[in-house]
Amino acid sequence: MKLEFDPTDEKLTGLLKAARPMGELAPAFQNRVWQRIERLEQKSETLLDRVASWVVIPRIAFGALAAVIIAAATLGAVHGASAGATEARDRYVASVDPAYMPR
Amino acid sequence: MTRSAKLILIAAIIAVGSAALAYFGAMHFCASHMASGDDLAWLQREFRLSDSEMQRIRQLHEGYLPKCREMCGRIAAKQNEVEATLANGASTNSAEQELIELGTLRAECQAQMLRHFEEVSRAMPAEQGKRYLAEMQRLTLGFHEQIENSMGASPHSGHGHHGNP
Numbered sequence: 001m002k003l004e005f006d007p008t009d010e011k012l013t014g015l016l017k018a019a020r021p022m023g024e025l026a027p028a029f030q031n032r033v034w035q036r037i038e039r040l041e042q043k044s045e046t047l048l049d050r051v052a053s054w055v056v057i058p059r060i061a062f063g064a065l066a067a068v069i070i071a072a073a074t075l076g077a078v079h080g081a082s083a084g085a086t087e088a089r090d091r092y093v094a095s096v097d098p099a100y101m102p103r
Numbered sequence: 104m105t106r107s108a109k110l111i112l113i114a115a116i117i118a119v120g121s122a123a124l125a126y127f128g129a130m131h132f133c134a135s136h137m138a139s140g141d142d143l144a145w146l147q148r149e150f151r152l153s154d155s156e157m158q159r160i161r162q163l164h165e166g167y168l169p170k171c172r173e174m175c176g177r178i179a180a181k182q183n184e185v186e187a188t189l190a191n192g193a194s195t196n197s198a199e200q201e202l203i204e205l206g207t208l209r210a211e212c213q214a215q216m217l218r219h220f221e222e223v224s225r226a227m228p229a230e231q232g233k234r235y236l237a238e239m240q241r242l243t244l245g246f247h248e249q250i251e252n253s254m255g256a257s258p259h260s261g262h263g264h265h266g267n268p
Contacts, residue, residue, distance in 0.1 A: 052107035055114045065118060072122035076129035083130070084137025088145035089242075095142040096167065097216055097243045098175055 146223075150231040159226045167219045174212040181205045216243060 006012065054060045090102040104112075137148070143164060147157050185201045220239045224232035 046107070048105070048107045048111060052110040055110050061114065065121060068118050068122050069125045073125040073129040076126035077133045080130035080133030081137050084134035084139075085145065085149070087134070087138040088140070089149070091138075092142050092145045093239070093242050096164075096171065096219065096239075098171070100243060 146235075150227055150235055152227060152231070156226060156228075160223055163219065163222050163226060167215075170215060171212075171219075174208070174215060178205070178208050178212060181208050213244065 086102075090100075093100045094102070143157065143161060146152060146160060152160070181201070181204055185198070185205055188198050188201050217240075220236055220243075224236040226232075227235055
């Protein structure tokens, strides 16, 4: 048996409409749907995603890299100056006191 | 691994690598700069001495070195004598006498060194000279004091002083 839907069959169309009534959409229905989608998207963004989004911004990435390099170089310079001064001091003291042992 | 995690990992590797390069580069540069120069370079930097003050100190230093070398030679010779005396199984009295002479030579050497430090300190501005003298005494004589204190403080060393109760 072959059943075919005939869109011109007004009787059948009328019955279908009656069986699945389409109510009126509530006011601002679409806005509420978008707001829900937005909220879901916001919840799914983790801290990792936020940091990653900063990393790809060149201004922020280069700024942070420059800050890290300056801080590391400053720390290295302070440690190096201290180590160099200690080495030079030990050399002087050893020149006047052969028994001196650097600590 | 998510895309965000990969991005952060790459950024962290770049940051750590650059920081390590900057740290070690700056450290090496500053260490070699500070340690450069002759034995007296540290004095000029540390005590902010003028060229004329350094010239005077250099003269004192060069005058002191032959005396120091001579004293070191005498101490080494006496040390050899002590070792020979002990090895020959000579009497305790003669070994004691050698040890006293060795100790006296070491004390003379330290006294000569102190006199040199005082001379050098007088060639510096008063405040710096005071600081220099304190620093040299701490570094040279303080080292021996530390050893003596540690020997006196340790109850298990076997060298503690056993006073009367």
